[in-house]
Amino acid sequence: MAASPSVRRAGRVRRFWDRNGPGYLFVAPSLLFFGVFIFVPLGWSFLLSFQEFGFRGSTWVGLDNYLGLLGDPIFRQAAINTVIYSVFTVAVWVLVAMVLATLIHPLPPRLRTFFRAAYYLPAVTSAVFIALVWKWILNANPWGLANHVLSLFGAGPLGFISDPSPFAGANVALWSVILSSVLTIPAVGVVLYSAALAGIPQELYEAAETEGAGAWAKFRHITVPLLKPITLYVAIIYTIAAFEVFDRVYVMTGGGPGYATNTIVYLIWRTGFRFGDYGVASAQAFLLFAVIATISVLQFRALRSDVEY
Amino acid sequence: MTRRRTAIGPVILAMTMALAACSTGGTPSASGPAGSGPAASTSYQGTLDWWHLGYAPGGATASAKLVDAAVAAYEAKNPGLDIVVTGIPFDDQGLARLDTAIAAGTGPDIFRIASDRLPGFGAQGVLSPIDDHLTAEDKADILPNLLDGVAYEGQHLAWPQWVPPVGYYLNNAIFEDAEVDLPDATWTAEDFQQLAQDLTADDVFGFATYMGPASVNELTLLYSQGATVLNEDNSAYTLNSEAGVKGLQVLVDLFEAGAMPPDSTTIALADVEQGFIDGRFAMMTAGSGSITNLKANEIAFTILPPPIGDAGEPVTVGGMGTYAVPKKDDAARMAAAHRLGRYLTSAEVAADVTGWYLAPGTRKSIKVSDTTPEMAAFEEMLANVKFMPLIEDWAKVDSFIHPEIQLAVSGQKSAKEALDAVGEQVTPLLGQ
Numbered sequence: 001m002a003a004s005p006s007v008r009r010a011g012r013v014r015r016f017w018d019r020n021g022p023g024y025l026f027v028a029p030s031l032l033f034f035g036v037f038i039f040v041p042l043g044w045s046f047l048l049s050f051q052e053f054g055f056r057g058s059t060w061v062g063l064d065n066y067l068g069l070l071g072d073p074i075f076r077q078a079a080i081n082t083v084i085y086s087v088f089t090v091a092v093w094v095l096v097a098m099v100l101a102t103l104i105h106p107l108p109p110r111l112r113t114f115f116r117a118a119y120y121l122p123a124v125t126s127a128v129f130i131a132l133v134w135k136w137i138l139n140a141n142p143w144g145l146a147n148h149v150l151s152l153f154g155a156g157p158l159g160f161i162s163d164p165s166p167f168a169g170a171n172v173a174l175w176s177v178i179l180s181s182v183l184t185i186p187a188v189g190v191v192l193y194s195a196a197l198a199g200i201p202q203e204l205y206e207a208a209e210t211e212g213a214g215a216w217a218k219f220r221h222i223t224v225p226l227l228k229p230i231t232l233y234v235a236i237i238y239t240i241a242a243f244e245v246f247d248r249v250y251v252m253t254g255g256g257p258g259y260a261t262n263t264i265v266y267l268i269w270r271t272g273f274r275f276g277d278y279g280v281a282s283a284q285a286f287l288l289f290a291v292i293a294t295i296s297v298l299q300f301r302a303l304r305s306d307v308e309y
Numbered sequence: 310m311t312r313r314r315t316a317i318g319p320v321i322l323a324m325t326m327a328l329a330a331c332s333t334g335g336t337p338s339a340s341g342p343a344g345s346g347p348a349a350s351t352s353y354q355g356t357l358d359w360w361h362l363g364y365a366p367g368g369a370t371a372s373a374k375l376v377d378a379a380v381a382a383y384e385a386k387n388p389g390l391d392i393v394v395t396g397i398p399f400d401d402q403g404l405a406r407l408d409t410a411i412a413a414g415t416g417p418d419i420f421r422i423a424s425d426r427l428p429g430f431g432a433q434g435v436l437s438p439i440d441d442h443l444t445a446e447d448k449a450d451i452l453p454n455l456l457d458g459v460a461y462e463g464q465h466l467a468w469p470q471w472v473p474p475v476g477y478y479l480n481n482a483i484f485e486d487a488e489v490d491l492p493d494a495t496w497t498a499e500d501f502q503q504l505a506q507d508l509t510a511d512d513v514f515g516f517a518t519y520m521g522p523a524s525v526n527e528l529t530l531l532y533s534q535g536a537t538v539l540n541e542d543n544s545a546y547t548l549n550s551e552a553g554v555k556g557l558q559v560l561v562d563l564f565e566a567g568a569m570p571p572d573s574t575t576i577a578l579a580d581v582e583q584g585f586i587d588g589r590f591a592m593m594t595a596g597s598g599s600i601t602n603l604k605a606n607e608i609a610f611t612i613l614p615p616p617i618g619d620a621g622e623p624v625t626v627g628g629m630g631t632y633a634v635p636k637k638d639d640a641a642r643m644a645a646a647h648r649l650g651r652y653l654t655s656a657e658v659a660a661d662v663t664g665w666y667l668a669p670g671t672r673k674s675i676k677v678s679d680t681t682p683e684m685a686a687f688e689e690m691l692a693n694v695k696f697m698p699l700i701e702d703w704a705k706v707d708s709f710i711h712p713e714i715q716l717a718v719s720g721q722k723s724a725k726e727a728l729d730a731v732g733e734q735v736t737p738l739l740g741q
Contacts, residue, residue, distance in 0.1 A: 274401050
């Protein structure tokens, strides 16, 4: 006699539970935490982006917050600053991380471990502290470190982070902030590339050497292509980090002089926490999310590969 | 940070992050019949939650010690009251936490706040005005222009405590080294400009001022010329007047002449004071709060009102420290909070707690210079203090002013262009 549909369904549920139940139980606390503290605020924030926020009740304004931002010159300036900052820092960070990891890789194990640890230091150092040090280095006063060094050669002083004069498509202050970022070792990238380099079969290099390939040829034709999956990952995480730049700007320039170093996240902070305009701040955050998501997809399409080794 | 006990209550505010709000649990009130006058407060027995910006429990800072002493003195006079002080960070995040908690009804019974944030609370209707609790003695004692400084739409929203006007600090040693005589309170804008240039030398800049947000220090030079940010009824932007442009031009000229530090447009407030202490800045703008730090560093200094410009008298700007009481259902508890607010802003607390006033008080009965002689110069400025406009969007207006001033000072715009640009951003706010 065939079992009824309800009995069959109960059997399927039981089998599913027997097979997957413990797994779901293990991840449940994490999922709950993620849901309550990430998804709920995100969803609420998305709704807020269509409202004029008020502590005693918000008003639905449709797309006004988004449309207002598109016509806001301060937001436009912040967006341009953020894009310039991100393009240059991500490109340099990826390159520097790859080159440093490649230089470390052939070293004896102890030395390699030492350099990996040393280069990872910026990742475990307070970002605020690093920014404070750079603020001192790039201080526009004669007693700023960079200006002091320049004075030894009879040059300077330069305005650095306090100079909003136009320079190379942006302004001196923004380029100074970019300089401070690219000269801070991209710690995570170095470690990731180091791990990836260890996975490249040595035979490939030996075969290339047999064919007479030099160091540059090996780097260009073996290392770079085989690191492509990691490059994709590093580029995406650095793009996200660059677009979210805040602490460095907050500490070094406060977004100034004028709006010279304003970035989108700095503007989000200012709009939300200084003005209490949580609706507009949410709209800014979701525009930023849209930009980052689009760029990440483009990066994925451009850099994805089927490399296996 | 909470003295005695803390309970954390979550207040989630959605943006891209959640804010945790700290709320102190109070013992259930044993309130008597509801009432709003001073008499009703005497019937309240129980806890009063007091949120204090920058308070650290256990007397960790000088101001925390003062707060603890005031609590002890007040509790001794009012048996049955248990005052729980909670510190919140004195920054935007701390203030956002305060806003959130008050709006959610989980806020304190009383809190200290600068007067420029009162309109925001007033617009939300979350504060209990002091009008019903002001006695005839209070009205006669509080300086009228200072009581006006807490008025919003016909109501007085908070107990005015003190006024830290912006003064000009002169480093006596640098004047001595440069063999330049110290000016007196009759100095003019031209005198000031000349002095700043005369005092500029190797590693010394004549003048430094903070030009960042949430401050009005650099505006003293514009107000001295007779400028104001808005007109009297706050309906029109007026900082781009001839007086405003003339005042800003003083800053522009000083920067261009090298009499101000090259990082003037990005210098932090604390760095201005540190530069003064280090002997790098001959003159600086600061409130009366700097006196303690300068004395601790054994700096010899002179305090003057801002130089006299076309306004014809030494005009300065300032904010006001106040104590505000949020609305709550328990009228007796609210009345008790108002009574505490009156005490914390009175001459009585000054008698109980030595050094309570770190800035000139708002009442005629308070003479801070009796205990801190350096404060005399600030007390003399009180009659000519101009407050920033009490409007709900002041934080936005403030944030539009400073970047444009920075652009003018750094030579990217003329003084007129910069102040006009502020107007383009501010005017739409006034029309709302």
